[in-house]
Amino acid sequence: MLKKRSLIAGLALIITSFITMDIAVAAGKANWKRGRVYYRMVCTVCHIQETGAAISPNSRTIAEWKAYMAADKHDASGKSKPKVSDYTSKAYRESIKGSNKAAKKFLKMPDAALFADVKAFVVHGAKDSDTPASCN
Amino acid sequence: MGTERDTGVTRRGFLGLTAGTAAGVALGMRSFKAHAAVPHTEETWEGGTVIPSTCNMCVNRCGIRCRVVNGVLEKIDGDIRNPRSRGGTCAKGQAGIMSVYDPDRVKHPMIRVGKRGEGKWRRASWDEAFEYVADNLARIIKQHGPESLLWSSTTDLTEQFFVRLGIHLPTPNFARHATLCLASRNVGYFATMGGVPDSDLANAKYILMFGANRTESFQLPDNWTMIEGIKNGAKLTVVDPRMTYTAAKGEWIPIRPRTDMALTLALMHVLIKEELYDKEFVATNTHGFDELKAHVANLTPEWAAQETEIPAEKIVAMAREMAAAAPAVVVYPGRRTSWYTNDSQFRRTLPMLMALLGAFDAPGSHSFGSPKARLGSFEWEIEPFDVAERFDHFETRYPLANHEDGGYVSLRDAIVDGTTAYPVKGWMIYKQNPLAAVLDGKKSLKMAQQMDFICAIDVQPSETAWMADIILPETTYLERLDPLWAPSGPRAYVGIRQPVVPPQGEAKPILDIIKGVAKALDAKHEFETPLSQVFNFSMEEFIDAQLKGLPIDRQTLMQEGIWLGPEEKKSYGAYRSGKKQFNTPSGKIEFVSERFRRNKFPALPEYETPQEVPGQQRLVSGRHAWFTHQRGHANNLWLHELYPENEVWIHPELARQKGISEGEEVLVRSSVGEIKIKAKVTPRIRKDTVFICHGFGGNSAGQTTAQGKGGADFMLMESAGDEISDNQATHETFVEVVKV
Numbered sequence: 001m002l003k004k005r006s007l008i009a010g011l012a013l014i015i016t017s018f019i020t021m022d023i024a025v026a027a028g029k030a031n032w033k034r035g036r037v038y039y040r041m042v043c044t045v046c047h048i049q050e051t052g053a054a055i056s057p058n059s060r061t062i063a064e065w066k067a068y069m070a071a072d073k074h075d076a077s078g079k080s081k082p083k084v085s086d087y088t089s090k091a092y093r094e095s096i097k098g099s100n101k102a103a104k105k106f107l108k109m110p111d112a113a114l115f116a117d118v119k120a121f122v123v124h125g126a127k128d129s130d131t132p133a134s135c136n
Numbered sequence: 137m138g139t140e141r142d143t144g145v146t147r148r149g150f151l152g153l154t155a156g157t158a159a160g161v162a163l164g165m166r167s168f169k170a171h172a173a174v175p176h177t178e179e180t181w182e183g184g185t186v187i188p189s190t191c192n193m194c195v196n197r198c199g200i201r202c203r204v205v206n207g208v209l210e211k212i213d214g215d216i217r218n219p220r221s222r223g224g225t226c227a228k229g230q231a232g233i234m235s236v237y238d239p240d241r242v243k244h245p246m247i248r249v250g251k252r253g254e255g256k257w258r259r260a261s262w263d264e265a266f267e268y269v270a271d272n273l274a275r276i277i278k279q280h281g282p283e284s285l286l287w288s289s290t291t292d293l294t295e296q297f298f299v300r301l302g303i304h305l306p307t308p309n310f311a312r313h314a315t316l317c318l319a320s321r322n323v324g325y326f327a328t329m330g331g332v333p334d335s336d337l338a339n340a341k342y343i344l345m346f347g348a349n350r351t352e353s354f355q356l357p358d359n360w361t362m363i364e365g366i367k368n369g370a371k372l373t374v375v376d377p378r379m380t381y382t383a384a385k386g387e388w389i390p391i392r393p394r395t396d397m398a399l400t401l402a403l404m405h406v407l408i409k410e411e412l413y414d415k416e417f418v419a420t421n422t423h424g425f426d427e428l429k430a431h432v433a434n435l436t437p438e439w440a441a442q443e444t445e446i447p448a449e450k451i452v453a454m455a456r457e458m459a460a461a462a463p464a465v466v467v468y469p470g471r472r473t474s475w476y477t478n479d480s481q482f483r484r485t486l487p488m489l490m491a492l493l494g495a496f497d498a499p500g501s502h503s504f505g506s507p508k509a510r511l512g513s514f515e516w517e518i519e520p521f522d523v524a525e526r527f528d529h530f531e532t533r534y535p536l537a538n539h540e541d542g543g544y545v546s547l548r549d550a551i552v553d554g555t556t557a558y559p560v561k562g563w564m565i566y567k568q569n570p571l572a573a574v575l576d577g578k579k580s581l582k583m584a585q586q587m588d589f590i591c592a593i594d595v596q597p598s599e600t601a602w603m604a605d606i607i608l609p610e611t612t613y614l615e616r617l618d619p620l621w622a623p624s625g626p627r628a629y630v631g632i633r634q635p636v637v638p639p640q641g642e643a644k645p646i647l648d649i650i651k652g653v654a655k656a657l658d659a660k661h662e663f664e665t666p667l668s669q670v671f672n673f674s675m676e677e678f679i680d681a682q683l684k685g686l687p688i689d690r691q692t693l694m695q696e697g698i699w700l701g702p703e704e705k706k707s708y709g710a711y712r713s714g715k716k717q718f719n720t721p722s723g724k725i726e727f728v729s730e731r732f733r734r735n736k737f738p739a740l741p742e743y744e745t746p747q748e749v750p751g752q753q754r755l756v757s758g759r760h761a762w763f764t765h766q767r768g769h770a771n772n773l774w775l776h777e778l779y780p781e782n783e784v785w786i787h788p789e790l791a792r793q794k795g796i797s798e799g800e801e802v803l804v805r806s807s808v809g810e811i812k813i814k815a816k817v818t819p820r821i822r823k824d825t826v827f828i829c830h831g832f833g834g835n836s837a838g839q840t841t842a843q844g845k846g847g848a849d850f851m852l853m854e855s856a857g858d859e860i861s862d863n864q865a866t867h868e869t870f871v872e873v874v875k876v
Contacts, residue, residue: 033521034521037519041518045513059719105518127723130536130731130735132326132719
């Protein structure tokens with residue numbers, strides 16, 4: 001009985017967490033500061049390794065970032081994963097957790113919430129924002 | 137001052153506890169003039185070992201070569217290989233020796249035992265000092281949260297370690313150097329063209345400087361080449377209420393203070409009206425020209441002449457001369473731009489003027505993208521992101537400022553006026569002297585007195601350190617290994633700052649101090665990431681991470697002192713052709729700032745006639761060749777020998793009216809303070825203006841060389857900040873000069 005109660009409570013907690021997360025994402029309450037950590041420690045590190053250069057949030061406008069994140073297409077070259085969201089997914093974090101502190105730290109975060117955080121950061125730091133951000 | 141019977145030690149006792157070595161005392165006894173008179177060649181200083189390093193006596197960080205004989209630093213020379221200094225070493229650079237051997241220097245942890253600021257101290261071990269700091273920080277964090285800690289520091293290679301400790305507590309309340317110096321320039325230029333461009337002073341045909349006194353403040357190669365250019369026919373125009381040494385190299389335009397924007401707007405008026413502007417550049421690279429044209433249509437030279445007291449025909453001539461020299465024109469951005477409350481808007485007009493002239497992306501003008509070595513990144517631990525909002529509402533009050541720098545004036549006033557969002561109880565200060573740098577010194581003192589705990593990490597017992605509860609002695613730049621330095625400039629390079637002599641006393645490098653505090657704090661409080669884990673690396677490992685990808689290793693770099701990148705010929709044209717975009721909302725140089733408009737600031741700079749106070753003079757301050765920064769210069773025995781006391785500059789006519797003679801001590805008073813200071817009667821200053829060199833009039837009893845010498849400008853300056861960046865506005869005060 002106790003086990004069943006615990007299970008129900010656990011499921012309720014999980015469901016509540018997802019609902020809360022969805023509401024937060026829907027309400028635009030993404031955490032750009034968390035997104036900054038992930039962007040700089042995962043995205044930027046990879047961009048520099050693979051292309052030799054970082055892609056700063058201030059290299060695009062707010063509209064461009066919103067369109068880019070809405071389209072969810074990482075790049076057209078075909079050399080990388082097709083979607084931006086692939087790089088915020090749990091599967092990706094799992095695959096690099098051994099060598100990346102941010103991936104390990106955010107391992108259990110829901111995909112949508114982390115994607116929203118990253119989006120919030122690049123929009124917050126876009127070149128026509130009030131606070132343009134570099135990769136440093 | 138206490139007595140010898142007190143439980144604490146007196147100033148004399150403090151000095152006894154921190155006294156210099158025999159070698160240092162011997163060096164201190166030597167006259168700097170005699171020292172500097174020896175020709176600056178390595179052959180004249182035989183023996184010992186020469187160690188290459190990087191200077192830290194000002195922000196340029198010149199390459200230096202240090203001769204050490206029998207463990208004593210005897211001589212500092214310039215490193216001819218360094219692209220930013222090319223063998224030059226100024227008086228400040230050479231006098232860096234005395235930063236090591238200063239008898240006033242703090243060499244052991246010192247804990248306050250008397251009243252705050254009373255000057256009673258006792259010596260502590262490092263273990264006790266770390267416990268003391270950690271006890272206080274942990275207590276404040278427990279009672280009020282980490283956000284109740286204020287974290288102050290000055291820009292330098294090592295600042296990142298101190299800041300990183302604050303980030304991991306976590307506190308959002310940082311107060312950094314920019315708002316005491318150049319925040320308004322940065323905000324103005326970033327809004328207008330996405331960054332502060334480099335200036336090609338060597339090849340410019342016309343150079344316009346507002347207030348900047350760079351030939352005196354910084355002895356740099358681009359000044360030497362600028363002088364060569366002037367000899368070859370380039371024109372330098374310096375707009376300044378005071379005739380500086382820089383103004384003496386060209387034409388001095390003694391503008392009425394706080395009317396600089398009237399001049400720049402009128403210059404734009406002439407360029408547009410006479411169609412002297414670069415139409416192709418404006419069409420391709422700018423945003424909002426039509427609005428600008430309408431905005432300046434009535435801002436005629438005749439109107440500006442009334443405001444600036446510069447004749448209208450002179451303004452017209454200046455515009456025509458600049459247009460004739462374009463695009464090889466430098467409208468110099470300036471460095472210390474903490475002048476007026478409208479400074480960000482004034483600074484915006486400089487790149488606007490530059491854009492009209494097409495003076496960008498061409499030789500002799502401005503550009504982005506000078507050569508720079510790319511350093512590798514050190515992988516820090518993940519920083520906390522659930523951090524409180526700042527206590528001073530800085531983000532909402534100054535939406536376009538750099539929020540990570542904070543603003544000294546607004547935060548100080550919020551604390552003293554009791555308008556903080558929550559209590560501010562502790563103050564950690566690294567290598568900064570806000571009690572002698574922030575205007576309205578009495579108010580800053582009140583802020584210090586309201587703190588439960590103050591810790592200063594410093595080399596000197598500065599005014600701020602003297603008010604602390606504990607001073608942690610840091611090594612000088614000549615005694616420690618620092619992160620690497622890779623600036624942009626004429627040629628990419630990496631410079632290293634390394635120990636030249638062993639530390640004096642028990643002074644420690646900042647990284648070791650931070651590690652000690654981190655370890656002690658971990659035992660008293662649980663942080664998201666243990667602080668010891670954050671700082672679990674050596675400086676050598678940090679440098680190795682920076683060197684990743686560069687074709688040189690640490691040992692070789694320490695031996696050579698510098699790594700030089702390949703010589704690159706600068707290429708031009710990418711922006712002019714529209715291939716590259718500016719980092720602004722429109723991708724162009726913005727005459728009309730959409731960012732300003734969105735935040736309800738005037739989208740085009742709007743001029744307001746300054747108010748004056750009858751019978752009083754506007755106070756302006758500046759720097760001297762030997763005193764560019766208060767920190768470290770004021771108490772330097774050798775620099776003090778060169779210039780022991782500052783003066784208040786007053787115009788001969790004003791002196792005559794008041795019956796004041798050259799060298800006579802006068803009283804200067806404002807609404808917030810008064811000082812006694814000697815008068816320098818000179819026609820090199822306007823009659824409606826007085827000038828006081830910054831960096832004097834110190835009141836720390838621990839600094840026996842500097843204490844009480846000259847007058848402190850910051851004690852007279854009223855509280856004011858730039859409306860957009862909160863850069864402190866040090867030229868907004870009117871003073872009365874009174875014969876004593």
